[in-house]
Amino acid sequence: MIKSGVNYRLIFEDILEKKYPEKKEKCQRILAKDSLSVLDIIELNKKIFGPMDKETDRFDQSHRSYNQSSILQILDFQKLxxxxxSQVARHFKLSRHTVAKWKKRYQV
Structure with a gap:
């Protein structure tokens, strides 16, 4: 779960309320969670703003960071x-080398 001073739930609720009220119901399940993970935030972003162009997507991906909790969620997703x-890397738009490095580091 994200431990920062940023209240992502409030940010997304404001965006939905002011700009995309028609998408509010589609995002309610995620917003109802006690705490939002990095994966929840990525999913909300996709549901609200839709697919990005390649250039924006590449820029956003290069500025993402994952905490241990998020990494373990991704690796659990892979197992499940x-x-x-390679498949996990494509799904989460990561490098397959990054996934291998995480598996080695967390010995999954």
């Missing part, structure tokens, strides 16, 4: 769905 490193 029985995916290869």
């Amino acid at each position: 769905h029985n995916l290869s490193n």
Whole structure:
């Protein structure tokens, strides 16, 4: 879960209220959680703003950072769905080398 001074729930609720009220119901399940993970924030971003162009997506991806909790969630997702490193990397838009490095570091 995200431990920072930023209240992402409030930010997304304001965005939905002011600019995208028609998408509020689609995001309610995630916003109802006690705490939002990095993966929840990524999912909310996709649901609200839709697909990005390649240049924006590449820029955003290069500025993402993952905490240990998020990394473990991604690795659990991989196990749960029985995916290869390449498949997980494509799904979360990561490098397959990053996934391999995480698996080695956290010995999953």
